[in-house]
Amino acid sequence: MKQRLFYSIFLAFTAISFVCAQDLDEILDTHFKTIGQEKLLKVNTMEASGKMTIDMMGSEGGFKTFNKKPNKMRVEVEVMGSKVVQAYDGITVWNINPMTGSSEAMDMTGPEAEGLIETADIDGQLWNYKEKGHVLELVGTEEHGGSKVFVLKLTKKNGNIDHYYIDAEDYVIVKVKTKIVANGMEMDMETLMSDYRELNGYLGAYKIEQRIGGQAYSTIQLEEVKYNAPIDDAIFAKPSGEGDVSIF
Numbered sequence: 001m002k003q004r005l006f007y008s009i010f011l012a013f014t015a016i017s018f019v020c021a022q023d024l025d026e027i028l029d030t031h032f033k034t035i036g037q038e039k040l041l042k043v044n045t046m047e048a049s050g051k052m053t054i055d056m057m058g059s060e061g062g063f064k065t066f067n068k069k070p071n072k073m074r075v076e077v078e079v080m081g082s083k084v085v086q087a088y089d090g091i092t093v094w095n096i097n098p099m100t101g102s103s104e105a106m107d108m109t110g111p112e113a114e115g116l117i118e119t120a121d122i123d124g125q126l127w128n129y130k131e132k133g134h135v136l137e138l139v140g141t142e143e144h145g146g147s148k149v150f151v152l153k154l155t156k157k158n159g160n161i162d163h164y165y166i167d168a169e170d171y172v173i174v175k176v177k178t179k180i181v182a183n184g185m186e187m188d189m190e191t192l193m194s195d196y197r198e199l200n201g202y203l204g205a206y207k208i209e210q211r212i213g214g215q216a217y218s219t220i221q222l223e224e225v226k227y228n229a230p231i232d233d234a235i236f237a238k239p240s241g242e243g244d245v246s247i248f
Helices: 001-035 035-039 110-119
Strands: 045-054 059-068 070-078 082-090 094-095 135-143 147-155 161-167 173-182 185-198 200-212 213-226
Touching: 001 035, 001 135, 001 147, 001 200, 045 070, 070 110, 082 110, 094 110, 135 161, 147 173, 185 213
Parallel strands: none
Antiparallel strands: 045 059, 045 213, 059 070, 070 082, 082 094, 135 147, 147 161, 161 173, 173 185, 185 200, 200 213
16 A cells, blocks of 8 residues: 555656646747747847946946857946946956946956856857756746746756746746845846847847846846847957947
8 A cells, every 4th residue: 555655656746747847848949939049049140239227326328239159248338427348259258347447458257257158148048958058947937027927947057046937928038036246245136028029030128127136226228139240259359458449
C-alpha cells in the first residue's frame, strides 16, 4: 500500500513537472511569435532615440542607443547639460561621465558592466537561453496592472536571477525584476515596459520605466527606432584620450 501511495505521488509530481515544462515552451513560443522574433533575428543593427527623464534628479534630456551584432552597444544620455556615454565593443566596457569631474573614458566592471553586456544582445536573454548557459522556469502567475501575467524565473550563467513577467493575454514582456547593488545595499530594480509598437514586423516597447527600491528612477520614451542602418564600429571603441565625438 505504501509503495503504491509513493508511486502515485511520484506520478503526480512527474505529471505536474511535465505540464509546467510544456506550458513554459508554449508561453515562450507564443511570446516569440507575438513580437516577431524571426524578424528580430535578421536585424544586425538597431538605433533608437528619444527622451529620458531621471526622476530622482528631475532632469530630462536626449537618449540614444546603438546596437550592432555581435554584442556591441553604445548608450548616450544628456544629463543636466552633460553627455554621459556607456559602451561595449565586444571586449571592453567603458564610459565617459563628466559628472564625475573627468572627461576621460574609463573601463567599467561589476554589475553595471554586466548589465550593458546583456543588453547588447539584440535577440534578448530569453532567446536560446539554454545555449547561453541559463536556466528558465515557470514559477506561476500573478496580477500586474489588473491583468494576469506569467512569471518566469531566469537563472543566468553567472548565478544572477531575473524574473520576467509576460502578459497572459498579449504575450509581451511587461516587467523584468532583478537585484542590483546601490550605495553598498542590495535592492530590487523593476523595469516596466509598455507602449508596444510594430515596426518592420517586430513588436517592441517604446516606453521603459525603471524603479529602484520601489521608487521611480527613470523613464525612457522612444521616438524613433531604425533597424539595419549602417553603424560604424568606431563608435563602440574606447577613445584613447579625453572627450568623445558627439552623436547628438
